[in-house]
Amino acid sequence: MLDLRHIRDHPEQVRRAIRAKQLPEALAALDALLLADEGRRLARADLEAKQAVRNAASKEIGARKRRGEGAEELMAQMTEVSSEVKRLEDRDASLAEQIDALLLEIPNLPHESVPYGESEHDNVVVAEHGERATADGALPHWDLPLARRLFDLEAGVTLTGAGFPVARGAGARLVRGLAAYFLDRLARAGYEEIIPPLVVNAASATATGQLPDKEGQMYGVTGGFYLIPTSEVPVTNLHRGAILDEDALPLRYCAFTPCFRREAGSHGKEVRGLNRVHQFDKVEMVQFTRPEESYGALESMTETAEALLVELGLPFRRLLMCTGDMGFTQAKKYDLEVWSPGQERWLEVSSISNMEAFQTNRLGTRARSGGAAGRGRTGPVHTLNGSALAFPRTIAALLETGQRPDGTVELPQVLHEFVGSNVLA
RNA sequence: GGAGGGUUGGCUGAGUGGUUGAAAGCGGCGGUCUUGAAAACCGUUAGCGGGCUCCGCCCGCUCGGGGGUUCGAAUCCCUCACCCUCCGCCA
Structure with missing residues (x-):
């Protein structure tokens, strides 16, 4: 969420941002919020004045009692003041609750470098890398017998339902190899590896922005928990409610986890095969940075993810998302799309975003030199996250790119040691 | 699952109804001393919200979370979460 004081001081900027984000x-939430905020501050002046009266009188009563004097009259007067305080406190609490709820409805502000746009058609291709193989009869992965065997969607239907592929044999090995390869590369780039819980509570899901509005995109489990839609959720919540040591920033984390997404109502060609599934693996990067360093970090995270695609020999392009296609929590976001020769289209394999202080405001995460025991005021912290990379579409591209006439698939050199062979067969 | 104990400021740890937002020690910061450092000594040292005559002052809230009793709660009651010990169960 945005800082309430910022909204109060710059309501027009927020209004413009909301419109730009489509x-x-x-807008209604913003108006209601401004009204409630104004009302609450007025009411608080009342409340605090009454509290001050009560506190002073209580001290006086204490002083008199210690001197052995009576204070019945004062105590009688305070009965009334106290019930008035209670009444005002209740009103304040309900206003606060209202404000908190409205605050969650206000999206993040787009960074000034983000182009205005209404939909995905207005995203900007900022770079394209690699030679796209010309369509020489390459098959989409769902038509490759090998791919169907290694990533068995039929079996998944039996076990669970559509969209839960079963990786087997060399396919499972490929997943394990990719994970090891990605994690090794990120370790070298300074990311600490995390194995988080795959189930989170509502507070965690709220802090990163999945709740309250995107509950339908997650799988809930007994106990009021949710299966993680991305490891961004648990990893970012690692520092919920904490004061970080500013001198230790940036903090860089990576995590390899399954991700669970309902993706309700999606059907058709765009979601065939491995293009969109309900459970998939992903290696995620998360950073906590100083505010002035977050945009530099966004570039370097993006370059880290791109380097993986270069090494995998997969042609890709980088898109700068426009205001309208960016999402609720992001200030700036790049997507990386890999070329799928069998489908002759681009597939999104990574999304790298700067949330600025939007998540840390919900998390209650601040920073200060010296950490919690340090001196001086606490300052804001920015968070970023990005995939490096999402597995199913990366695998789809690898299978389609490496396919050979004999039905086997050639792997890029960088994976040979991790997968333990040069080809999938 | 059963029984008991606990959760206080960056840390250790006092504190069972009245100037306690909280003793003391440690750590941090500033200073005195010193060629420098250490030691010693003096001072200082929470977060959040609001207000103002805004380089500081005032008010309020916060002693695991929430609720209650009371003129007044870190202190009493209820409830939830977490931690520890013992027993059981599982591996």
């Missing part, structure tokens, strides 16, 4: 329904 989220007009948030």
